[in-house]
Amino acid sequence: MPVDVLFVGAGVASLSGALHLANLVKKHNETVEQGGEGKKLDELMIAVLEKGAYVGAHGISGAVINPVAIKELVPDFIEKGAPLESEVKKEAVLLLTRNGKIKFPITPPPLNNHGNYVVSLSRLTEWLGQMVEERGIDIFPGFAGTEILYEGDQVKGVRTGDKGIDAEGNKKSNYEPGIDLQAKVTVFGEGSRGSLTKTLIKKFNLNEGRNPDSYVVGVKEVWEVPEGSVEPGQVIHTMGYPYKGKPYGGGFIYGMKENQVSLGLLTGLDYEDPFLDPHQEFQKFKLHPFVADLLKGGKLVQYGAKTAPVGGYFSIPKLVFDGGLIVGDSASLFIGQKVKGVHVAMKSGMLASETIFKALLKEDFSSSQLEVYQTSLFNSEVGKELYRARNFHQAFEKGLWSGLIRGGIQYFLGGRILKNRLHAQPDFSHLKKVKDFYGTDAPTDEQKGNIKFDGERTFDKETDVYYSGTTHEEQQPPHLKIEDLNICYGKCKEEYGNPCQRFCPANVYEMEIDEETGKPNLKLNFSNCVHCKTCDVKDPYEIITWVPPEGGGGPKYTKL
Template sequence: MSERETLEVDVLVVGGGPAGLAAAYHLRKLNKDVSIAVIEKGKEIGAHIISGAVMDPRGINELMPDWKEKGAPIEKPVEEDHVLFLTKRRKFGLPIVPPPLQNHGNYIISLNKFTRWFGQQVEQSGVDLFAGFAGAELLIEGDNVVGVRTGDKGIDKQGNHKSNFEPGIDIRAKITILAEGSRGSLTKQLVRKFKLDQDRNPQVYAVGVKEVWDVPKEKKTGGRVIHTMGWPLRTEEFGGGFIYNMSDGRVSIGFVIGLDYLDPRLDPHQRFQEFKTHPYIRSILEDGTLFSYGAKTIPEGGYWAQPQYYFNGGLIIGDSAGFLNSMRLKGIHLAFKTGMLAAEAVSDALASNDFSANKLKRFEELVEKSWVKQELWKVRNFHQGFEHGFFLGMVHTGLQMVTGGRGLRNRYQNVPGHRRMERLKQYYDGNLPPPAEPAYDRKLTFDKLTDVYNSGTDHDEDQPCHLVVLQPDICYPRCTQEYGNPCQAFCPAAVYEMTEAGKDSLRLQINASNCVHCKTCDIMDPYEIINWVTPEGGGGPGYELL
């Protein structure tokens, strides 16, 4: 049996996205002698990165003032802003673009491509990057995090060692920075174990489903940004669409839905496909072809939902800590900035050889004094204001904008999104219609499996399932009767499927190899029995231009 290796570093960063890479890059600038390692579960840096994306350059300007001169990939500077309210057949443009959605001075980018480039800059600075290594388990001694164990490789479905078995590595670090993105699996473990969310609002999420299209006729269109409200959402649901023109005639199009909806049959992927059939949206994509697909969750709970993001032996940054402005639909600039501030707090801790929570609280102090706090404070109640529907939410938004984020009171409360989902009988008032069977033309609209194919997703199928259903007996008949097995609807990758299991019986089949790592299932399951854990390192989506 292979021995488990141990690697010792000064600082370990878990996650090779913008926040984690920014922390590593800035720390290297502050201290040339400290040993820094970044582990990333994707097969390469950027493979799992997806966003809209319109980037506010404030964060990258501070981190790397010469980023443009160094060749950072930009699709287009924003030249046009449009906000539309849609009905099924018509569109109504807002005469004035609301300030949070004004993007003059921002840039349309592929965050996936940008992160690949940024990873090269980080590696050239002397940071060790290890792609294809998933952080599987925190190393904890007493109340201190002392590193991370990476996942084993070469284990079959039954848990037996295959001929290529390699045990994970124990990476021991003085300080561990968790930058796993939305609903990080290690972050979730940590927050629960040390109750870092005590006295906080529960985090609430949205899921974004996105495609990139090749549309030759759009090559001459400038940096156009379109955001939509209304159809195909109902007034009880939170979300909207986006269309961003990229370079070379490519169009980034997506749809975001709050994971706090009521209807157990709501299918975010299906709503996105429906969105594309609107006459105006159809006209943009006309004569185009689908290039790539992906999905991700977005932490939208705001300032009040952030966990304590410092602890004995480490920090939580970026999306993992909820640093996102949901009113502006932006988090990339906050990822860069919180990475920088984390690096400064870590540098101080290393200099004093003190890695306690009391010392690392310096990170929170830096955040509270920075523009990060100023920005998040102004939108601290935004998503919560929509708990009772679109129109009341717009009233709350208006009040918050004129009261510096306060609205009717300083802190709006909320409940976890999965708890808002109603049972079938309750939602449909006993008049349950037959399940919808949408038709896809495979030219404009696509089924989930076709979209997953275009995500580049690849897993070794002979490995333990990384979607752990803690109580499988709940799936049938209880969940079938109460909610209609909503996992089949909310998953944007056709991972969950109820199949026949003999006469008058069903069983849950998990198509884990389809998983695009969005973690919607871990968030939205009404029973909280789906636990998303990292699969074998290197597996998952292989995103391009997303």
């Protein structure tokens, strides 16, 4: 199926890009019709692929957004019904101790959200998708891009995954072969740790000379609470408990409409503790007296988890190649210092479309022509924001307190501290072996910080997954590809205690012991997967690869 421009992934970066490109083409054609210079771009075919069951199904973030990009894209976004929860009306930054809290006397400038909006990213994405379709752009939900099409070294589109394949790889009665979508230019906006983007970076060596990617995993719930517990537009950021200086991370609490509150915990995946469980740490966060009081009398509405790229400016790969570009989280465009990525993703999609528009006029889709995108991105205001926060995450490598000092110095020195660039190591390389971290091969539950879940305020992973709406066709090959199970049963078990059972926030990985043989068996509960990609990042042996399951599978978010 031939198209002119293909966007892979229907997140805010791709949707903003598709809408902006349609607007540019419409304005250009009207100018030409009125006697202006140039040729019309008639019957331009723009398509958007989305692996989720519907647009917004996999949309998850905090989220408090800077409206600068949406104002540019849709100047009358409020009048057009953008699903905003509230403008930020009240904010605070808290240091949580085990049982108390210390409020910062002033909000640190990077966390000042005056003029920003609390939103549900899944709802905002759905709204953008409706606008895109109104422009005549085709969106194909339920279709996962699984393979990149090449002509020589030029990207020529994407192949979607087959449907109707059973667990053994055989065709079922409902088998549908994948579709080849051939495009003049392909935009990769798959979100954090994009599976196709990974292959592009490796094939074209796009990360040469860059820092490795670094991520946080955000575990989040939306609750309905008694009236008055949290005001719409109230924004609270926390640091400290449940962590004690390490790892990198912090909590957030955002007031929404209809007595709902969005809360979550970010955990840096460069942590050292092989028994750390980000989902369990979030449950502990809710047990803190301050948080528990906010949730008192409330009920869980929805759950989700995702990774976000926090490596910063020096982890951004080269963003262009012959026939394509990378946008949004796939391009590691996230400002960790401000905990902001939505406006950056939207702006990247718009700048990509401005470059594509010029390429269409010239009929030139080479890397040299598309290079304008990367230049314009880094010269834009969001590019300058990224550069000013270029060493922020690395400043916290030794813990919270030194990180606050170094981060503060960076803020006032425009990102510098001792030198212009701080280097980093891959997240998985930070994980320590059990004996090295605990001094014993068999730490106690108390040492590991395990808690029991009460089913009212704290929940096990299976219960939370239920509230994510996650479903997959179970008769299909698992989409978690493990290169060598012998490593799982041998070295990984002995050295790290199989940390996949803990870093996954959806209980996908479960190590069982065969009662007859006494041998371990790794049970893959892949139907639980919420598509956060944590396993692809944190596996200490790099033998787990996340690939898209059959299209339409995964979480079904509506409020996250």
